Amino acid sequence: MSQQPFYLCGTTASGKTSLALALARETGGEIVNGDAFQVYRGLEILSAAPTAEEQACCPHHLFGFRDLDEPMDAAKYAALAGEVIADILERGKRPIVVGGSGLYLKFLTHGIAEAPGGDPVIRAELDALPVEEVLRRLQELDPEEAARQNQQNHRHLSRALEICLITGGKASDLRRNFEDPKKITNLRGIALSWPREILSERITQRTAQMLADGAIEEVAGLPADAQTVRQAIGVKEIEAFLTGSMTRDECEERIAISTRQYAKRQRNWFRREEWLKSIDGSLATEARVRLCLEV
RNA sequence: GGCUCAUUAGCUCAGUUGGUAGAGCAGCGGAUUGAAAAUCCGCGUGUCCUUGGUUCGAAUCCGAGAUGAGCCA
DSSP states (O other): OOOEEEEEEEOOOHHHHHHHHHHHHHOOOOOEEEESSSTTTTTTTTTTOOOOEEEEEEEESSOOEEEEEEEOHHHHHHHHHHHHHHHHHHHOOOOEEEEOOHHHHHHHHHHHOSSSOHHHHHHHHHHTHHHHHHHHHHHOOOOHHHSSSSSTOOOHHHHHHHHHHHSSSSSHHHHHOOOOGOOOOOOOEEEEEEOOOHHHHHHHHHHHHHHHHHHHHHHTTTTTTOTTTTGSSSSHHHHHTTTTTOOOOHHHHHHHHHHHHHHHHHHHHHOOOOEEEETTSSSSSHHHHHHHOOO
């Protein structure tokens, strides 16, 4: 069996971290983070990052290495992860990429389009505009892309417009030049999945645990300008609790709800990744490890 | 015990002069190539508490009952 990266995906609270540890132990592998928020130092509790003890079990990469105010994006992540994976392979070990951030993993597994990175100045400008205006401007510069995007998705329209403004070309051309991701083969990985009700209950419990473990203090210490990090589920809820506009129970419930909604989006994303084999999260650890090894 | 007010979707509530009902949240389905734990799209049949009545027609008006809240005893 040739050593190649193994992708361990799944929704939040599906048990990726513990399965990854078991798998690493079994195969002598090294764990590579595939989660957009576990890259930050200072967000360990809210992002459910592996604990220090867990990280001591085997080599871990790309966890907690970014400052809270350092913006991150999928392309930067994919570049970094690509290097780490190459290095692990060179040392004859097996990389186990663990995470639930669909876009980050997609960039890593399927490549990055030839497009410019985000420009904070342009973004600030576009953010201030109403969607209709962003759409109108994109329709002028790149009608094809404007038609392709959801006409009410400010983020997506702004990104397309941003590409046009920076390159002076068309976002739709870049899109066309990007290889069809479906051509990429030879990927191996699994998606841990649970019945809806059980996952919902796991989320309830983990949310309570997070708050008990110090998530509130963690959020209280976040810098105000840490824009990317402030998008994390739980930040606005905990801040509402801290300022007294929400009770602690409401806060906990709202976080659990947002987390369940997020899990649904993740499930959608991973379901479309046909190369991922679905594994029942409720199986015994040994059984799950065995199934992973068969992939 | 008496009076008043409430009772409509899982929850909080709208419902105009009677024409068999609709918002937010939740839930469900979906999109997604440099902010992605983000952002966005689609989905609303429910004994209108029950029961008698008035009416061509009742969530809506009248009577009785049930449950809850408040006030007076």
